[in-house]
Amino acid sequence: MAPQVTDNQSQSRFEIHEGEDLAGFAQYHAYKDEIAFLHTEIGQRFGGHGLAGLLINSALDSAREHDLKVLPYCPFVRGWITRHPDYVDLVPQQDRARFGL
Secondary structure, X not given: OOOEEEEEHHHOEEEEEEOXXXXXXXXXXXXXXXXXXXXXXXXXXXXXXXXXXXXXXXXXXXXXXXXXXXXXXXXXXXXXXXXXXHHHHHOOHHHXXXXXX
């Protein structure tokens, strides 16, 4: 079964599941038309399988679908955007320098 990403709005985090198991999450704070990513975590037994990248890719695609501006405070999210420059446009122009983008 393929990993599934969901937006658990009640806990303000995107979650990735492997079958029934919670494999990891990306914590966020949403306000008006912005979403600030604060922390990403993948469980130790799920590490090294690309799940964090899949999680962030899905979370950023969701932000794009909902016309949200992304503030990548989480170092993993910031690094992922750096490696995938087609997502830089989600970060407001005036905020890119402070995130090193």
